[in-house]
Amino acid sequence: MRFHDNIFAFFFLASICQHVHGARQGIRPKEKMTTSEEVQNWKRTIYKSIVEIVTPTVIAGVTFSAKPEETPNPLKPWVSLGHDGKAKTIKPKIDKGQTKKGTPDYSTYFKTASAHTYSYDELKAHNMDPNEVFEEVEFIDEDDTYVSLNPIIRCTPHNYFFKGFAKDISSEPFCTPYHTSRWKVGETYFVTWYTRFFEHEHSGEVADEVRVHLSYVKESYADKGNYKRDVKGAFFSYDWIKNVDGLQAVEVKEDWLQGEFERSIVVSVQPRYIPEDEFDPLQNGVVLHITKGSRVFKPTKEQLALDEAGITNGQWYYVALSIPTVVVIFFVFMYFFLYANGNNRDFTDVTRNALNKKRRVLGKFSEMKRFKNMKNHKYTELPSYKKTSKQN
The missing domain is CATH 1.20.5 (Single alpha-helices involved in coiled-coils or other helix-helix interfaces)
Incomplete structure (x- = not known):
């Protein structure tokens, strides 16, 4: 066989192999991009003259205190929270000239209202009477020196949810987690609250420091109402933190379950101005469940309603x-x-009354509406026939 015949046979066999059922060309796997880049410290000047070194921190994939971009980007991603307090990244986009899913607007929730009164001599407005007084309310921005380094959405009364069987109880001061949420072991969730909720009733000052407590909730019917109502009963308490950010990261530990698959707990926040012996974790707490993992079955609407009403298993x-x-x-x-x-049962009167109701007098047929137009012949006018011989 000549050389070119061998080449032809080789290509012929190769084309057949490509069309064999189930055969395909090898696909090179995509290379995974890896990086050894670490979050670097950076410096800044605060309050016009104070130089500060900032150390970023990564919690549950969220970078806190990251260095801001030199040019503000309106499409920069930001971090929102699910109902259970799990972090999720939101990417803004422009649709028909408008920004969708942009950075949250907190309105005046974190501003301080200041009222000013002006007389005519102070303003000398051309449309103001000499004896008139003008009042103006000015909203002063908060100090965002450290708040601006928090990438997670802040809690405001606008984001409160409703709890209870009738969904008529406000979740204040919490935005996350939602009532009866489920936390899995090994996962990290964020507890968020409205910072200005913790305002001293006498001084009017907002608490500078707060503390988050986790307490067990009794579930059996016999123990109903015997909840632990003091901080000493909490199975885990965090250190005092600044109230300005209004959040606490919670990593669920397996030993919190104490050998069980699921347990109910209450999350509460104690401001510094309330002593430990006067603090009630259930007054404004949120009840939720911690589990080892996902159950095989999905909770039904009836089960969720029972949980919401406080009726446990x-x-x-x-x-x-x-x-x-x-x-x-x-x-x-x-x-x-x-x-x-x-011996006193005699139902004859009842039976007689029932039978009498069934006996109705119909009356004459000629007086009934449905028989008025019928021609009724007498018996004597009916036709008669004589018997024939065959019938005899």
Whole structure:
């Protein structure tokens, strides 16, 4: 066989192999981009003259105190929170000339209102009477020296949710997590609250420091109402932190479950001006569940309604067992009642009245509407026939 014949045969066999069912060309896997880049410290000047070195911190994939961009970017991603307090990145976009999902606008929630009164001599306005007084309310921006380094959405009353069976109880001061949320072991969640909620009733000053507590909640029906109402009963308490950011990162530990698959806890925030012996973790706390992982089954609407109403598994068993017990007691009571009144049962009057209601007098047929137009012949006018011989 000649050389060019061998080449032809080789290409022919190669084309056949490419069309064999199930055969495909090898695909080189995409190279994964890796980087050893670490978050670097950076310096800045605050309050016009104070030089400060800032150390960024990464928590649950979120970088706090990162160096801001030299040119502000309106499409810069920001961090929002799910109902359970899990961080999620939001990327703004421009749609028809408008920015969608942009950085949150906090309105005047973190501004301080200041009222000013001006007389005519101070303003000398051309449309102002000499005896007139002008009042103006000015909103002063807060000091954002450190607040601006927090990339997570801040909690405001606008983001409160409603809890309770009728969904009519405000979640103040919390925005996350939602009531009856589920936290998984090993995951990190953010507890957020409205910082200006913790305002001293006498001085009017907002708390400078707060402390987050985690306490167990009794679930059995027998222990209902016996919740631990002091800080000493908390199984975990964080250190005092600045209230200005209004958030606390919580990493769920497995030993918090104490060997169980799921436990209910209450999250509460204690301001510095409330002593530990006077602080009630249930007054403004949020109840949620910590679990080892996802269950096989999905909670039904009925189960979620029971959780919202505070009826736990132990309580539901008591309610379910009480139903047949009530039915049995009812039938036993009816048996003895009928047995005791056996000689006094006479239903003839009831039966007679019922039968009399069924006996109705119809009246004459000629007076009935449906028979008025019918021609009724007498019996004597009916046709008659004589018998023939064959019939005899």
